[in-house]
Amino acid sequence: MVRPPVDLSVNVGGLALRYPTLMGSGCYGTGAEFAPFADLSRIGAIVLKSATLAPRLGNAMPRLVHTPAGLLNAIGLQNPGIDWLVEHEIAALGGMPCPIVGSAAGFSVDEYAQVCGRLDASPEISAIELNISCPNVASEGETFACDANLTASVVRAARAATRKPLIVKLSPNVTDIAAIAREAERAGADALAVVNTVRGMAIDVERWEPRLGNVAGGLSGPAIRPIAVLAVYEVARAVRIPIVGQGGIANASDALEFILAGASAVGIGTANFLDPRVPERIAVELAEYLASRNLRAISEIVGRANAGFATPEQREGDAG
Numbered sequence: 001m002v003r004p005p006v007d008l009s010v011n012v013g014g015l016a017l018r019y020p021t022l023m024g025s026g027c028y029g030t031g032a033e034f035a036p037f038a039d040l041s042r043i044g045a046i047v048l049k050s051a052t053l054a055p056r057l058g059n060a061m062p063r064l065v066h067t068p069a070g071l072l073n074a075i076g077l078q079n080p081g082i083d084w085l086v087e088h089e090i091a092a093l094g095g096m097p098c099p100i101v102g103s104a105a106g107f108s109v110d111e112y113a114q115v116c117g118r119l120d121a122s123p124e125i126s127a128i129e130l131n132i133s134c135p136n137v138a139s140e141g142e143t144f145a146c147d148a149n150l151t152a153s154v155v156r157a158a159r160a161a162t163r164k165p166l167i168v169k170l171s172p173n174v175t176d177i178a179a180i181a182r183e184a185e186r187a188g189a190d191a192l193a194v195v196n197t198v199r200g201m202a203i204d205v206e207r208w209e210p211r212l213g214n215v216a217g218g219l220s221g222p223a224i225r226p227i228a229v230l231a232v233y234e235v236a237r238a239v240r241i242p243i244v245g246q247g248g249i250a251n252a253s254d255a256l257e258f259i260l261a262g263a264s265a266v267g268i269g270t271a272n273f274l275d276p277r278v279p280e281r282i283a284v285e286l287a288e289y290l291a292s293r294n295l296r297a298i299s300e301i302v303g304r305a306n307a308g309f310a311t312p313e314q315r316e317g318d319a320g
């Protein structure tokens, strides 16, 4: 591998990565499908599709709708269940050229804890992402990520179940994401993934019915990028732990927006469906961007557009 001219390595709450690019959960499988098209040694990490305790068939079809600037999905957490996943898929990931992050989902605090426990016991798993965008059956189906108390209880339980780096993935579908982020940090999160998909809906005007079998879905892709950048900006001012920024990243300029807003690393989801080489290209272009500004490490620009940081012009002025 040709070494990048600058240091693109990052540490996400104890998860050491050679590149600041994580492949978004549900958008990269286990990496096997992408291996013929992408060099997996040149990406930061792969986040696996979220797993629950029991197998799930997912939502009724159709589950995907294209929109002008994004993808609306309602997969419904289809997965084979954590035990099957660990035994048949995760166990085969030992020789992967990049770290693998497990993703835990659930419908009760106890379910999250159990899934985290299984991932914790898997040596192939380097860190655990907590997908808290699930309804809690014990509180009339309120989504964990939309309530600070529910977030705190699920993160505490996950924290008790694992010593691996714990990345809590926040939802943008809240009024005050900074308040939720603070609770997650206080409850033991090592890092935050900001953000998951934005709720949305599309209607078939010929049939007069919702286009998704589940009616509502999650919007991803370029359409949500400004929402996600603002979320990262606000969360970065509220917590001290690292942030994995994501939502509509398709090139290095998009990734830089998140990093300058305060993200230490970025997640790439939907863009992989269009071009599996996007993550590699982003890494090359980030290195070029830094080199062209005589910067040596990506860590030097994290949060530079956030209040409290000097602009490049101010820094030049300081130096002079």
Ligand SMILES: Cc1cc2nc3c(=O)[nH]c(=O)nc-3n(C[C@H](O)[C@H](O)[C@H](O)COP(=O)(O)O)c2cc1C
Residues within 6 Å of the ligand: 024, 025, 026, 027, 049, 050, 071, 073, 075, 077, 103, 131, 169, 195, 196, 197, 219, 220, 221, 222, 224, 246, 247, 248, 249, 267, 268, 269, 270, 271
């Ligand atoms: C088809 C699809 C499936 C997804 N499945 C999951 C999932 O299982 N768990 C999760 O935490 N996020 C899931 N996501 C969200 C992505 O990981 C990512 O956070 C989100 O799509 C925003 O990034 P993007 O705009 O780059 O796709 C899914 C997204 C898509 C498009």
